Amino acid sequence: MSKALKLGVAGLGTVGAGVLNLLRQNAEVIAARAGRPIEVVAVSARDRARDRGVDVTGLAWHEDAVALAADPNVEVVVELIGGSEGPARKLVEAALNAGKPVVTANKALLATHGAALAQLSEAKASPLAYEAAVAGGIPAIKALREGLAGNRISRVAGILNGTCNYILTEMRVKGLPFATVLKTAQELGYAEADPAFDIDGVDAAHKLAILAALAFGHQVDLKALHIEGIRNVSALDIALAGELGYRIKLLGIASQDEAGVTARVHPCMVPEASPIASVDGVFNAVLAEGDAVGRVVLQGRGAGAGPTASAVVADLIDIARGRTAPVWGAASATLATAPGLPMERHRGAYYLRLMVLDQPGVIADVTGALRDAKISLESMLQRGRAPGEAVPVVLVTHECEEAEMQSALARIAALPSVVEPPAVIRIEEL
Numbered sequence: 001m002s003k004a005l006k007l008g009v010a011g012l013g014t015v016g017a018g019v020l021n022l023l024r025q026n027a028e029v030i031a032a033r034a035g036r037p038i039e040v041v042a043v044s045a046r047d048r049a050r051d052r053g054v055d056v057t058g059l060a061w062h063e064d065a066v067a068l069a070a071d072p073n074v075e076v077v078v079e080l081i082g083g084s085e086g087p088a089r090k091l092v093e094a095a096l097n098a099g100k101p102v103v104t105a106n107k108a109l110l111a112t113h114g115a116a117l118a119q120l121s122e123a124k125a126s127p128l129a130y131e132a133a134v135a136g137g138i139p140a141i142k143a144l145r146e147g148l149a150g151n152r153i154s155r156v157a158g159i160l161n162g163t164c165n166y167i168l169t170e171m172r173v174k175g176l177p178f179a180t181v182l183k184t185a186q187e188l189g190y191a192e193a194d195p196a197f198d199i200d201g202v203d204a205a206h207k208l209a210i211l212a213a214l215a216f217g218h219q220v221d222l223k224a225l226h227i228e229g230i231r232n233v234s235a236l237d238i239a240l241a242g243e244l245g246y247r248i249k250l251l252g253i254a255s256q257d258e259a260g261v262t263a264r265v266h267p268c269m270v271p272e273a274s275p276i277a278s279v280d281g282v283f284n285a286v287l288a289e290g291d292a293v294g295r296v297v298l299q300g301r302g303a304g305a306g307p308t309a310s311a312v313v314a315d316l317i318d319i320a321r322g323r324t325a326p327v328w329g330a331a332s333a334t335l336a337t338a339p340g341l342p343m344e345r346h347r348g349a350y351y352l353r354l355m356v357l358d359q360p361g362v363i364a365d366v367t368g369a370l371r372d373a374k375i376s377l378e379s380m381l382q383r384g385r386a387p388g389e390a391v392p393v394v395l396v397t398h399e400c401e402e403a404e405m406q407s408a409l410a411r412i413a414a415l416p417s418v419v420e421p422p423a424v425i426r427i428e429e430l
């Protein structure tokens, strides 16, 4: 067998330790598929004394992660530190500049600096691979970049954040409020102490920006995304959605039509029969629609040591075999740079849930506001009777434009008989 491919691994946390363990555990099968052994020769982390559940004796230890790029024994740099700036960015740039292939799981870095890194990767002929950056163990990048490369993609969508999916699933199954489930998720280690990155949709947006760039052949552009998280999803809306035959999921959706590309992350109602509706708990899913293939749905574990290491090692085997591709699937110079469509141009159906005083004329005022914005109703549901008190009223609209919906909502929210800000969830036929 040929000589080993030598790695320098920066970051020995959940993913880094997982990669070292997987490379050892499956060394034989990995070597067979790679055509040669893959061997870690150098590592870097902050705390040398920390027990990581992985033996690092005999490996070169670099206090400064960026030094891995210059280590003459290191052929491939594996960046598993995280963050869009700081040591992770410096190391990836240094490695590419040194002509060394890089494998990373860092979606924040790719979504923020992906365009410049792709140019650097091309200029230096150093591959940059990132299968683990989106949906953990699901081979979503390979699927889009290689498996579906013959298609024009019209839509790519997914459950891209396991923390949010876990919270929404628990809220539905147990009927509990968001704050209670978030606390349990933190205790179980499914949510960070500072959960904002996950629950406000930023992490899902990083992954969607990457998928959209690959699917539609345009420069990755995080700023073009519309982002909403799950803080305002209530157990009541989840229950009412169930009565209407829907599940509420935080989805990232990017689609392309004649008008352009839209990319958005927000809570959605999806029909219970949709393949994505039954993807529960910490699981992720990625769905793509191509003109030749039709719909493809992949689901699996989106995080954790094993699934993420599985994706990192797949990239390493590709590099060992000399199988490389441009960062965004096509040469940077061929990628489109036109801005995407603003969210106001989005078209779709909407679920509205209002808390209204149970008194005559209220529904007429609400439907009047919708009529004036040219929005027609598909159905309406009123729960309970409590004269003079607030009761929930649910309205499901036909397809309309986001801008029309926002103007109707402003009027509805201002009605004296509407006692809470309306809950609005977009309906997606996936």
Ligand SMILES: NC(=O)c1ccc[n+]([C@@H]2O[C@H](COP(=O)([O-])OP(=O)(O)OC[C@H]3O[C@@H](n4cnc5c(N)ncnc54)[C@H](OP(=O)(O)O)[C@@H]3O)[C@@H](O)[C@H]2O)c1
Residues within 6 Å of the ligand: 010, 011, 012, 013, 014, 015, 016, 044, 045, 046, 047, 048, 050, 063, 064, 065, 080, 081, 082, 083, 087, 105, 106, 107, 108, 132, 133, 136, 302, 303, 304, 305, 308
């Ligand atoms: N966790 C997942 O399931 C998952 C899934 C997909 C993608 N990812 C991505 O994978 C990357 C790593 O995530 P993780 O969960 O493994 O993070 P983590 O558990 O927090 O580990 C981060 C590692 O980076 C090391 N580190 C931090 N600053 C450093 C520096 N200046 N120089 C050298 N090492 C430094 C830390 O060292 P110490 O151990 O000494 O503190 C730690 O070993 C991130 O980009 C993340 O977004 C993670």
